[in-house]
Amino acid sequence: MDFELMLKVYPFFLEAAWLTILLSVLTAILGLTCGALGAAARLSRFRTLRFIGAAYVSVIRGTPALIQLFILYFGGPQIGIQLDAFEAGVIGLGVNAGAYMTETIRGAIITIDKGQGEAARTLGLSQWQAMYKVILPQSARLMIRPLGVNINALIKATALVAAISVVELTYTAQRYIGSTYKPFEMFLLAGILYMIIIYVAGRGIAWLDRKAQIT
């Protein structure tokens, strides 16, 4: 194994890792937003909204993320959506993650005992007050861990945007293989950096989870 080469290219990989982190953070933010809206739609009083929420989840979860990215990036211009690779990556992955998060958030909400909402409504709280004061604070604690699983998956899914030439970790590894002919070292280096990112994110989520259980 060529350690010398790995040390030499390491700074370039580090730079690419920052882009992977940025991509992950933006995707997570967009994913959580879509997830919250999706869950609200799926739990809505209105049938149309429930249908839209359910359709969103089944279409996104029923197709490969890579195809979704390709449709957005390569197919988009054909229907007037012009995005650069990074934008298409964030939007594609964010909307994708949102579908999984919709189900996570909805799951955490419907798990709360029916009696909680009933007790709140019985006191005279509105539906929104019951949700905001009674249900959500309880389900928020329940959703941190499973959302952490979604975030873990989403970080790994950022590797897909290499296929639309975003210069993140995986793409960088591929590029250096072209000039060094050392795929083992290059992919190993990328893998190590992914592991560090995922480890740190996992610790952050575990910390949040602990903090939420105490208060």
Place this chain on the structure above:
Amino acid sequence: MTDTSDFVRIEHAQKSFGKLEVLKDISLTVERGQIVAIIGPSGSGKSTLLRAINDLDALTGGEIWLDGVQVNKTLPHRQYEKHINEMRQQIGMVFQHFNLFPHLTVRENVTMAPMLLKDLSKAEANKLAEEQLDHVGMLERIEYYPSQLSGGQKQRVAIARALAMKPKLMLFDEATSALDPELVDEVNQVMKKLAEDHMTMIIVTHEMDFAAAVCDRVLFMDQGVVVEEGPPEVVFKNPVKDRTREFLRKHIEGAK
């Protein structure tokens, strides 16, 4: 003179879950300050009737009136929400499984609704909570979380939480059924105290002795109809209907 009759009026209440008809044309009135017990076998519709009174389960037919106002009147959705939230503030409900809010302390459980709905300041709400908790003997546990309380204590807090809204009517759905036998009495004592304060109450219960001791009237329900109603002396000692007699016989044997 205030009109004390027909404080609560249920007219031709009918409720179906799909094809299952759970309440079949039930009519009932409760006077101000009266305490009515509802007894009957499992599945007879007692909870459904109680839950219809504050519209947790909407009736499919019939009317509910409280103090001259129709609870389940027909209104466009938004207006109905506003109306029902106001009505529910006047109707306290106590559940078999307490349904305390586990993420809030005892104090917060009691202060939340008055602060949100009655615009009480924090200080006012705290004072109110302390009064109500004192009334049910739970003042020392005011900073506890529900998970740190026994079942009987939880139920007393749940009663205080309902009372903090100053309801006109209290509904109890088997408030002591989930409790260990040795904890039943502390909750019954609180309910007796409410009775002495002339709170209007409708109590679904399996405890015939308690019903006989505190209630002005007993209703025996079976299969969605009121089979028999009257003062406890009559319903418990000399029931007219065979079904009532049979239920009481089974129930008392079952308890032994």
